[in-house]
Amino acid sequence: MHIMEGFLPPLHAAAWTAVAIPFLVVGARRITRITSEHPRTKLLLASAGAFAFVLSALKIPSVTGSCSHPTGTALGSILFGPSVMAVLGAIVLLFQALLLAHGGLTTLGANIVAMAVVGPWVAYGCFRLTRPLGLGIAVFLAAMLGDLATYLVTAAQLALAFPDPVRGFLGALAKFGGVFAFTQVPLAVIEGLLTVIVVNVLNQYSRNDLDELGFHDRVRAGSSAALKPSTA
Amino acid sequence: MFPIDQYAWTHRWRGHHPAERALLAGGMLLIAVTLPPLATAPLVLLAMAGATVTGAGVPLAAWLRVMAIPAGFLLLSLPFLAVSLDLTDGMRLAFSSAGAWLAVAVGLRSLAAVSALAFLTLTTPVAELVPWLRRVGVPQAVVEIALLIYRLLFIVADCAAATRNAQEARLGYSTVRRGIRSLGLLAATLLTRTLARARRLEIGLAARGFEGTLRVLTPERTLSRPHLAAVTAALFAVAAGGLTLHQVLR
Numbered sequence: 413m414h415i416m417e418g419f420l421p422p423l424h425a426a427a428w429t430a431v432a433i434p435f436l437v438v439g440a441r442r443i444t445r446i447t448s449e450h451p452r453t454k455l456l457l458a459s460a461g462a463f464a465f466v467l468s469a470l471k472i473p474s475v476t477g478s479c480s481h482p483t484g485t486a487l488g489s490i491l492f493g494p495s496v497m498a499v500l501g502a503i504v505l506l507f508q509a510l511l512l513a514h515g516g517l518t519t520l521g522a523n524i525v526a527m528a529v530v531g532p533w534v535a536y537g538c539f540r541l542t543r544p545l546g547l548g549i550a551v552f553l554a555a556m557l558g559d560l561a562t563y564l565v566t567a568a569q570l571a572l573a574f575p576d577p578v579r580g581f582l583g584a585l586a587k588f589g590g591v592f593a594f595t596q597v598p599l600a601v602i603e604g605l606l607t608v609i610v611v612n613v614l615n616q617y618s619r620n621d622l623d624e625l626g627f628h629d630r631v632r633a634g635s636s637a638a639l640k641p642s643t644a
Numbered sequence: 645m646f647p648i649d650q651y652a653w654t655h656r657w658r659g660h661h662p663a664e665r666a667l668l669a670g671g672m673l674l675i676a677v678t679l680p681p682l683a684t685a686p687l688v689l690l691a692m693a694g695a696t697v698t699g700a701g702v703p704l705a706a707w708l709r710v711m712a713i714p715a716g717f718l719l720l721s722l723p724f725l726a727v728s729l730d731l732t733d734g735m736r737l738a739f740s741s742a743g744a745w746l747a748v749a750v751g752l753r754s755l756a757a758v759s760a761l762a763f764l765t766l767t768t769p770v771a772e773l774v775p776w777l778r779r780v781g782v783p784q785a786v787v788e789i790a791l792l793i794y795r796l797l798f799i800v801a802d803c804a805a806a807t808r809n810a811q812e813a814r815l816g817y818s819t820v821r822r823g824i825r826s827l828g829l830l831a832a833t834l835l836t837r838t839l840a841r842a843r844r845l846e847i848g849l850a851a852r853g854f855e856g857t858l859r860v861l862t863p864e865r866t867l868s869r870p871h872l873a874a875v876t877a878a879l880f881a882v883a884a885g886g887l888t889l890h891q892v893l894r
Binding site: 440443447455456458460461465499506511517574577578587608609610613617624 | 728742746782793797827835838
């Protein structure tokens with residue numbers, strides 16, 4: 413659900429970039445602190461970023477036959493934490509623009525807000541709230557609602573930029589939202605199922621990887637525990 | 645895996661300073677987005693296509709392939725700008741000529757902007773662009789992580805492609821249900837392997853005295869004044885041409 417290069421009017425593009433910046437600053441500060449305390453986490457974070465990029469380039473077996481990709485925002489936010497995910501997500505979006513011509517530089521801010529800020533935070537919030545219902549359900553809801561939030565934000569961004577001549581912002585929101593719903597709602601469900609499978613497999617076979625990422629601390633203690641370096 | 649990256653390293657202008665290309669692409673992007681699109685966008689599109697294909701010597705087919713995906717997306721999404729939703733008597737879509745003009749303008753602006761982006765990506769490797777983030781105030785740690793991501797992602801992508809091949813050979817994607825399960829397994833395996841690789845890298849770097857900064861050599865290239873002058877002239881020409889054309893069209 414990238415907004416492509418040049419699609420947004422210049423004022424909107426600049427405004428969304430301004431909205432994205434505070435989140436990036438907070439995430440970047442956090443990364444600077446983590447990496448200065450434990451230089452080795454740099455490699456861990458870079459691997460996480462490379463993983464997120466490749467994940468977003470994989471093709472989902474889609475019901476509609478159209479070519480679609482997982483966003484991976486929920487998985488990233490559950491595994492790595494939402495504030496770190498904002499920066500990793502921004503880097504991934506930048507690389508998608510530069511390596512795949514997917515998305516764009518002027519629309520980078522708007523895409524960051526939708527896919528690296530709102531999506532991860534909604535997914536993370538859902539995960540924390542629904543955690544008592546069981547890991548599988550929490551992961552499914554987090555991934556699905558994170559995806560839906562991303563797509564609604566994108567629809568809202570487009571509606572703000574191109575309000576309906578007759579019915580204004582709400583009319584445009586209904587129009588864009590309705591159009592995207594056909595592909596995005598099934599995709600969100602698929603991504604939810606997919607994320608459950610991934611977390612289950614990881615939980616079963618590579619618990620120490622999850623420990624290294626601070627996953628269990630995040631699940632249990634309720635603190636937004638950050639990445640910690642391996643003791644190996 | 646990433647054809648854009650291949651052209652970015654092998655085109656005719658690779659010996660020139662990357663700032664010259666960045667200035668040209670950035671300037672054209674700015675012109676495409678800010679000046680009236682109906683008159684300016686075709687000029688930007690032409691200039692960028694010329695610079696990419698005849699200037700830098702990127703094959704026309706490669707350029708078209710990069711442009712095709714955004715163009716296809718535009719064809720799908722622009723009609724929705726031209727129509728408006730009418731809910732007065734049930735759900736109805738109404739066509740408006742103002743909306744149609746808006747759709748044409750947005751489509752042209754997007755195509756021109758994408759052509760500038762395509763020029764930049766097809767001629768400048770990510771590894772040469774990322775260090776610039778340092779200049780706009782991105783912390784050193786984040787820039788280093790971005791560079792590391794660039795170096796790692798090809799390895800991770802290879803691993804993903806190999807896993808996917810193996811799964812497909814075993815009918816892992818024969819039905820949607822099975823496909824989702826296979827993709828889940830693929831993602832989980834990929835994460836485990838990526839982390840294992842990061843750990844081995846950590847050990848390898850620690851053995852070589854890693855203290856927190858990775859130093860890499862970048863080839864030294866000097867900015868050429870004639871090139872910068874040509875780029876500036878081209879930018880002015882397109883901007884002026886676009887504005888005059890805009891006056892004429894009105």
